[in-house]
Amino acid sequence: NNEFGLTKFKEFPYLSAPHRNLMLDLVSTVENRLGSQLLPCSLPPDVQYYQNQSGSAHASLHTRSGNKPSHSQIDFILGSWIHCKLPTGGALNITSLSAFLNPLTDAPNFLIELIQSSPTSLILILDLPPRKDLVLCPDYLHTFYEETQLDMHKQILEKIPEVKPYTSSSLYIRSLVSPTAIMVCIETEASQPGRVEEIIKDHVDPIAKEVLGIWLDQCACGKREVGETERAILEKRDGLIKIKTIEVDIGSNFPRLFGPEVADRVLGAIRDVFTV
Numbered sequence: 626n627n628e629f630g631l632t633k634f635k636e637f638p639y640l641s642a643p644h645r646n647l648m649l650d651l652v653s654t655v656e657n658r659l660g661s662q663l664l665p666c667s668l669p670p671d672v673q674y675y676q677n678q679s680g681s682a683h684a685s686l687h688t689r690s691g692n693k694p695s696h697s698q699i700d701f702i703l704g705s706w707i708h709c710k711l712p713t714g715g716a717l718n719i720t721s722l723s724a725f726l727n728p729l730t731d732a733p734n735f736l737i738e739l740i741q742s743s744p745t746s747l748i749l750i751l752d753l754p755p756r757k758d759l760v761l762c763p764d765y766l767h768t769f770y771e772e773t774q775l776d777m778h779k780q781i782l783e784k785i786p787e788v789k790p791y792t793s794s795s796l797y798i799r800s801l802v803s804p805t806a807i808m809v810c811i812e813t814e815a816s817q818p819g820r821v822e823e824i825i826k827d828h829v830d831p832i833a834k835e836v837l838g839i840w841l842d843q844c845a846c847g848k849r850e851v852g853e854t855e856r857a858i859l860e861k862r863d864g865l866i867k868i869k870t871i872e873v874d875i876g877s878n879f880p881r882l883f884g885p886e887v888a889d890r891v892l893g894a895i896r897d898v899f900t901v
């Protein structure tokens with residue numbers, strides 16, 4: 626893999642210290658815990674780091690696939706940051722870490738996204754998206770969402786006055802998340818500079834690490850029996866979600882932010898990783 630690209634990804638530039646430190650800690654926790662099961666990043670250097678013509682948008686993508694399915698139940702890990710200067714003089718920063726499991730297990734995936742569109746507003750998505758229907762499989766709900774007490778973190782976070790529910794404009798996105806999903810918008814007063822960073826450091830950071838720890842222990846490193854028929858259903862469901870989320874999250878944003886040529890190259894590389 627391209628050293629320059631790797632260095633770029635892990636710098637998480639343009640972010641506040643609490644935001645950068647959180648992303649770095651999450652990425653290193655995942656890579657340390659699952660490292661032996663993960664292949665090195667094999668993205669081309671101009672996908673590991675890319676920018677638009679005018680240089681107003683910079684981004685980095687880092688994906689690592691699991692070893693051959695016989696040894697690992699990890700499909701792949703994806704880390705990304707995007708920084709766009711806005712015409713208003715502000716900046717948009719989107720950082721994400723997602724982990725997808727393969728059909729050797731039916732356990733939930735992991736997703737965190739922090740979308741900062743101004744010094745006083747941040748959208749946080751933190752969830753273990755289910756990979757089975759919770760109505761049809763009540764013990765799945767019990768095992769992964771009740772026993773793990775994931776809802777406690779959601780309730781603690783929502784007690785902070787600046788934290789409000791975030792409702793995605795996409796009904797599809799809303800249908801993907803678990804009942805314990807944290808989808809919030811943190812809106813602070815301009816008269817309180819540094820308040821967003823304080824909330825990230827004191828609340829978002831510990832909760833994100835708790836949820837990742839639960840995912841690593843109960844999902845990535847847990848053992849689940851998946852029969853042949855079930856495996857085929859999982860494969861289909863996982864595939865549909867991966868293709869659709871690319872379309873909803875970045876299908877329209879990327880061409881707008883990076884221009885058609887760069888967007889095609891990066892989206893093509895992402896589709897390759899997503900649909901192996």
Ligand SMILES: C=CC1=C(C)/C(=C/C2=NC(=C3\c4[nH]c(Cc5[nH]c(C=O)c(C)c5CC)c(C)c4C(=O)[C@@H]3C(=O)OC)/[C@@H](CCC(=O)O)[C@@H]2C)NC1=O
Nearest residue numbers: 705719721740750754793794795798801870871874878895
């Ligand atoms: C499984 C559960 C999922 C949930 C719950 C979920 C939520 C959301 N993501 C959004 C977005 C988003 N995410 C990323 C990271 C990224 N996504 C992919 C997907 O393949 C890749 C490969 C990468 C790394 C490159 C970028 C770049 C980006 C946007 O620009 C977009 C955004 O910030 O618009 C404001 C929002 C879109 C809908 C909305 O406006 O409400 C919404 C908050 N996205 C899920 O997948």
